[in-house]
Amino acid sequence: MKDFGYTLQPDFSIDFDRNDKRMMLYVVNHEPSLNLCIGCGSCTATCSTGHFTSFNIRAIHTLLRRGETHQLKQEIRKCMFCGKCQLVCPRGVNLRNVILRINRAIEQIG
Amino acid sequence: MINFNLFVLPFFFGLLYMLLAIGKSWYRWISALPAIDKVKVTSGIRHPGQVISALKEVFLEAFIHRRMWKLNPLLGYLHMSFALGWLLLIVLGNMESRFYSGTHLNAPYYPIFLKFFIHDKLVLFFEVYSVPGVFRFIMDFVLLFVLSGLVLAFIKRKHSKWFGMKQTTTHQLTDRVALTCLWLIFPMRLLAESYTAGYYGNGGGFMTQPLGNALVYITPLPSEFIAYTMWWGYSLVLGIFFVTLPYSRYMHIPTEVLLIFFRHFGIQPKKWYSSFTETEVHACSRCGVCIDVCPLRAAEVIDSQAVYFIRGVRDNYVPEEITQKCLICGRCQEVCPVGIKTDALRLIKRRELNSGQATEFRYLSNGHAKPADVIYFSGCMTHLTPTIIRATKGIMTKAGVNYIHLDENQTICCGRPLMIAGKDRQASELIEFNKLLIKQTQAKLLVTSCPICYRVFREEYNIPIRIQHHSQYILDLVKTGKIPLQGNFRRVAYHDPCELGRGTKTFEAPRELLGKVADLVPVRDQTNNAHCCGGSLGIFEISSHQRDTMTKQALEILLEHEPETLATACPLCKKTFSPHSPVKVMDIAELVYQAIPEKELPTISQLPHLSSCFVSAQSRPE
Secondary structure (H helix, E strand, O other): OOOOOOOOOOOOOOOOOOOOOHHHHHHHHHOHHHHHOOOOOHHHHHOOHHHOOOOOHHHHHHHHHHOOHHHHHHHHOOOOOOOHHHHHOOOOOOHHHHHHHHHHHHHHHO | OOOOOOOHHHHHHHHHHHHHHHHHHHHHHHHOOOHHHHHHHHHHHOOHHHHHHHHHHHHHHHHHOHHHHHHOHHHHHHHHHHHHHHHHHHHHHHHHHHHHHOOOOOOOHHHHOHHHHOOOOOOOOOHHHOHHHHHHHHHHHHHHHHHHHHHHHHHHHHOHHHHOOOOOOOOOHHHHHHHHHHHHHHHHHHHHHHHHHHHHOOOOOOOHHHHHHHHHHHOOOOHHHHHHHHHHHHHHHHHHHHHHHHHOHHHHHHHHHHHHHHHHOOOOOOOOOOHHHHHHHHOOOOOOHHHHHOHHHHHOOOOOOHHHHHHHHHOOOOOHHHHHOOOOOOHHHHHOOOOOOHHHHHHHHHHHHHOOOOOOOHHHHHEEEOOOOEEEEOOOHHHHOHHHHHHHHHHHHHOOOOEEEOOOOOOOOOOHHHHOOOOHHHHHHHHHHHHHHHHHHOOOEEEEOOHHHHHHHHHHOOOOOEEEEHHHHHHHHHHOOOOOOOOOOOEEEEEOOOOOHHHHOOOHHHHHHHHHHOEEOOOOOOHHHOOOOOOOOOOOOOOHHHHHHHHHHHHHHHOOOOOOEEEEOOHHHHHHHOOOOOOEEEEHHHHHHHHOOHHHOOOOOOOOOOOOOEEEOOOOOO
């Protein structure tokens, strides 16, 4: 069968009333500048890890906000922490601290 | 006559307590040394040369305070008068007491309170040249020397700027108590000796005798009673000082001696919190010299400077944000009079805090590199300033170097950004991947444009290959005549990047290279004392506004002599300065590249084909 690059995704929904916000609150409390994010994707475009894999900081942010802790844990491991994302951020989000805090949250909250 | 009085007891027990406390600490630190360091200590003690050189440094640093003199002469004199003066009082006092007692073993309090026990008569002008007369003169002179330091210390409270310090340390309670007692010791001694001399009408020196006579004359109370009270006071302040010493900043006095010996025996600081680090922490005198030089002060961070951080470490209480709030620029450890490696200490604490983190770097294992003579590793940061890459590659092509741009399309981070956060284990994984690639190229030389990478390549990689920063490499190329340069002289101010300058002590190569293509203008704080650009990767919790204030402060100093161009050797510094600088910010490589005559420049066809050097299986799905 010809592969057109499309796949079938299983049903999936996020219940914002029930999802696990602990990690998001922890990160945002310690690094409020994350709220400045406009989702432009500059961080993702410049990311060193992103040149090797599908690692995507904007997606990390989304996972964090949605409380999808499991995927977040899998993804954040790939970050090399070089800090390019922070340097290109037009909003001055302290992304290295965001990554640091996500890792800390994984340790503390699990 | 029994040379004892009840008032000597506070002094005596204080001294005993202090000696026991110091002995306990020293024993703990020495016994906690790793086995290899213990061997170093035992072999060091047997080498008189090492012991003598250590003793010499103890004298120069702990008593003369040589490094303090270099910082500011007034500050140096203040500390010398206290330390050397007190030492002389003890040594000469002992000699004087031997003269009176005639024995070799005196009670420890006897020399300290000698004037209370001895009141021999000397007829002025005749017997003044006798041994006791000379001692009296010297002892008074030394006391005056110490008191002059005390006066300076009082002045320093109000006018610290005269002593070269804008900001002094905010001390905690134990330090204040110990400081008050220390300051009271010498006036109390002066008063006690003067009153005694005045009451007996003799026994004092050129200062204490006239002062005593005057005091007895003006004081309405019985002077014998006052003199006795003063001796009690003198003994009490000594005793309290001795008891508080092990818990206050004055613990640095005995600890610095041990630290100097440790250093002379070749004991190195470890990557973890070792006994050596513990000694360093206790050797901090909290003088506060590190406060003024901290660039974070411009960003209104006033609680995380090295002195407060080390105090927190010593008290086993370091708030997390104090450990994190540091640029790791290394400016404070350059001025530290005790020579404490504050950055290393901060990283040790960060390792304890941040080291746990799972990693998944297997995606890096697909790369392979082609053989070449020279590796060019631009580094993550340089990819954000592509003009530096273009200039460096243009220069290398012009010089006809067979090189490979190792991270042209895909950069494996050097590991330093992780290490600076305290994640050494995670960084070592990256290091292994990079080492593999470097090995595959079979190159003899690695050139990097990024000082952050340069430092970590040198310090952590252990690879049998020469490592150069591009400023050093281009200088070599220019010196061997491979790069023709034409006069393109502009007024240029050079900014020392922290990692290249203080980090690896590379100060000369960039300046020499710049000197060939530009006129260097003087910069006020440079080399060891250069400011951080504000873009440091060492700090995490800082707003972009705070970073901007630091950048502006650094720029203000760099642009004092109105250069036309600001040169730096670090892509991160360039990126940080560029948005704020009124003049053009350029990397050294760019300046050199511009100085190559146009007809000599390599054509586009000569430049290596993009992505011909580094091939990754993942990046090219067939």
